[in-house]
Amino acid sequence: MNATTTIASTARPPPREAGSLSPWALTWRRFRRHRVAVVALHALAVFYTLALGAEFFAPHSREWRDLSHAYCPPQLPRVSLAHGLFVPAMRRLIDPVTFKKSYVEDETHPVALGFFVSGESYTLWGFIHSDRHFFGVEDPAQECYFFGADKYGRDLCSRMIYGSRISLSVGLVAIAVTFLLGVTIGGVSGYVGGAVDNVIQRAIEIINSFPHLPLWLALGAVLPPDWSPLATYFAITIVLALLGWTNLARVVRGKILALREEDYATAARLIGASHTRILFRHLLPGFTSHIIVVLTMSVPAMILGETSLSFLGLGLRPPIVSWGVMLQDCLSIQTVANYPWLLMPVVMIVLTVLSFNFLGDGLRDAADPYATR
Amino acid sequence: MNPPLLSVRGLSKSFPIRSRGFRSRLVATVQAVDDVSFDLNAGETLGLVGESGSGKTTTVRCILRALTPSAGQVLFRPPAGGLTDLAALSESALKPLRPHLQMVFQDPFSSLNPRMTVAEIVGEPLVVHGLAKGAELQARVDDILKKVGLKPGHRARYPHAFSGGQRQRIGIARALIMRPSLVVADEAVSALDVSVQAQILNLLKDLQAEFKLTYLLVAHNLDVVRHFCDRVAVMYAGRIVELAPTAQLFESPRHPYTKALLAAVPWPDPDRPMKLEVAGEPADPSRLPGGCAFHPRCPDCFAPCALERPALREVTGASWTVACHLPSATQPPSVLPTHGTDRG
Incomplete structure (x- = not known):
């Protein structure tokens, strides 16, 4: 008995000694060592902040247009002592033979840029009324396209920020549905076992063996075209989730199968704990980190799914702005060849997908206590 | 002489072996426990020995109904109330009897949930049975931690912060917090090194005297059995x-x-x-x-x-x-x- 007393007394109790750090705190410690993942986390934080405050961060509103600047090329802000932050104004030239529009920079007319400029008024989150924009032209009569303009002279930069609202959230909503389906079905499959498990696993194999794109298309085509944009949006997320839960269900089932044989699960049963308590208090917390990793890794698939569907015209439709909808303009090679900046949303999609993958990677390494690092 | 606390009569457990595939046919049966009968008197310690695969663990798991026996009776006499056949009870009818029957596990690493603090692990039986909450729960947890040689200050820590012997003490605290009459120790010291084995065995002996416990000890170490048990099967x-x-x-x-x-x-x-x-x-x-x-x-x-x-x-x-x-x-x-x- 004496041995433990001495062991115990050598451990001084400062408020946060390693022994009382929860597994979550330890995971976070390991995660912070994964540099790329931390960068990805910050990138995603920036993207989601932009999406949340789209009205404020976008220089223009979603539908703002100036037809006289259709297909205006992108301009990067410059700095000079004389003009401060500025871009040269764009002058449109029309080829008298082909009517092809082209733009030249007019160095004599600088367009002054600034932070917190006043522009179109908006209502943020339904209660903040303002006309301040994070970045834009000082004089609302002038214009500047950071990422270029589309065929109606709309600002691609603003539309991409508004579009991220749909494109980034579609992943999260679909993930929420995936989580519900995956954990419930996978948990039942693993915990009950036997014939139930057999049936569920065969069903998952059948769902996985469907080719995804045609099935998405079919489900997307079933959606009535007269539904409101919001209804279509939710329908699309559910279509994505209905095919995406199988992966998670398998992970959950496998983990439950392994953990329910652990002694602490038996101990809980011998205490008299109910099945619900064992499943949710003892088994699921044992691998929440794995669930989070799987979910993080499947967000990109959801984002790409929405983009593909919308790009093909079977997902979201034009009054709504999403990255996929914006890419519909790129359906013809001619447009892409002449106005390559219309592909700008692709850059954002790639960045987002990469960020999610790196984040998932870092989380997986952090959640695995046996990783050597 | 008092009637026995536990009478096992003709206990059998067989596991079917099924063929793989969708239509699973019965291929063979593993007779893990075959017609086992014995009595266990209140306050005594019975050792169960045998080589690996001889059915010791299956026997005690059937007695505690972690497994359902294929045949036989497990007659248990709870402190209040008459003889009950544990083998015939449903899961829900068994729950009120669970506080009287507890188990100490072999592996001190897998028997404690790594996601729960010591206080949550040790206090869980009381929470599940609604026996105590709030300050009373804390007091009883602290009390039992002291009894098994840990400090109340350890309550906020997670199992990963403890050594094997300390973890086994946590497991013992969890088993004893409801004041059971029968404690099954399934190879409770096999995973520990020899000096710690002695500490844990002495602790179990002390607690037996204090709480008037009856032990059913599964072991393959004959020296442990020799020093610890009154009778050996x-x-x-x-x-x-x-x-x-x-x-x-x-x-x-x-x-x-x-x-x-x-x-x-x-x-x-x-x-x-x-x-x-x-x-x-x-x-x-x-x-x-x-x-x-x-x-x-x-x-x-x-x-x-x-x-x-x-x-x-x-x-x-x-x-x-x-x-x-x-x-x-x-x-x-x-x-x-x-x-x-x-x-x-």
Whole structure:
């Protein structure tokens, strides 16, 4: 008995000694060592902040247009002592033979840029009324396209920020549905076992063996075209989730199968704990980190799914702005060849997908206590 | 004499082996526990020994209803109320009896949920049964932690912060917080190193005196059994082959298997040769030999052994029984020369 007393007394109790750090705190410690993942986390934080405050961060509103600047090329802000932050104004030239529009920079007319400029008024989150924009032209009569303009002279930069609202959230909503389906079905499959498990696993194999794109298309085509944009949006997320839960269900089932044989699960049963308590208090917390990793890794698939569907015209439709909808303009090679900046949303999609993958990677390494690092 | 706390009668457990595939056919049956009967008196310690696969753990898991027995009765006498057959109760009818029956596990690492703090692990039985909450729960957790030699200051830590011996103390605290009458210790010290084993065994002894506990100890370490148990049941291939008071069993073992088991204990003296007189492999529980399951390996096997299954016969009174056809097995101790070990 004496041995433990001495062991115990050598451990001084400062408020946060390693022994009382929860597994979550330890995971976070390991995660912070994964540099790329931390960068990805910050990138995603920036993207989601932009999406949340789209009205404020976008220089223009979603539908703002100036037809006289259709297909205006992108301009990067410059700095000079004389003009401060500025871009040269764009002058449109029309080829008298082909009517092809082209733009030249007019160095004599600088367009002054600034932070917190006043522009179109908006209502943020339904209660903040303002006309301040994070970045834009000082004089609302002038214009500047950071990422270029589309065929109606709309600002691609603003539309991409508004579009991220749909494109980034579609992943999260679909993930929420995936989580519900995956954990419930996978948990039942693993915990009950036997014939139930057999049936569920065969069903998952059948769902996985469907080719995804045609099935998405079919489900997307079933959606009535007269539904409101919001209804279509939710329908699309559910279509994505209905095919995406199988992966998670398998992970959950496998983990439950392994953990329910652990002694602490038996101990809980011998205490008299109910099945619900064992499943949710003892088994699921044992691998929440794995669930989070799987979910993080499947967000990109959801984002790409929405983009593909919308790009093909079977997902979201034009009054709504999403990255996929914006890419519909790129359906013809001619447009892409002449106005390559219309592909700008692709850059954002790639960045987002990469960020999610790196984040998932870092989380997986952090959640695995046996990783050597 | 008081009626026994626990009477096991004809307990059997078989596991079906099914073929793989969608239409699973029954291929074979593993008879893990076969017609096991014994009594356990209040306050005593019964050891259950045998080699790996002899059905010790399955037996105790059936008694605690972590597994459902295939046949037989597990008659338990809770402190208040009459004799109850645990084997026949449903999961929900069993719940009120759970506080009286607890278990200490072999592996101190897998038996504690790594996601819960010590206070949550130890206090969970009280929470599940709604016996205490708030300050009273905290007080009882602190109290039992002190009893098992831990500090109340350890309550906020997670199991990963403890050594094997300390974890086993946490497991013991969890088992004892509801003041059970029967504690099953399934190889409770096998995973610990020898000095810690002694500490834990002493702790269990002290707690037995304090809480008037009855222990059912599963072990394969015969030294542990010898020092800890009042009586010992030896199991082979799912059956009890010999049940005797500890002193007599180690002094003059009767069943050939018990003799072999005692002879197989290694002795830290290189000049002393090991007596390994038993040939062959342990019986395959899916294809048990007929008659006495031990007869293919038994050095003293004779005619009836392969034909007829030996029943437990008394040696001296009901406290010493042996399942062997040999006439010498049941002769009173005085007639026989002392067998087995000349240790101790």
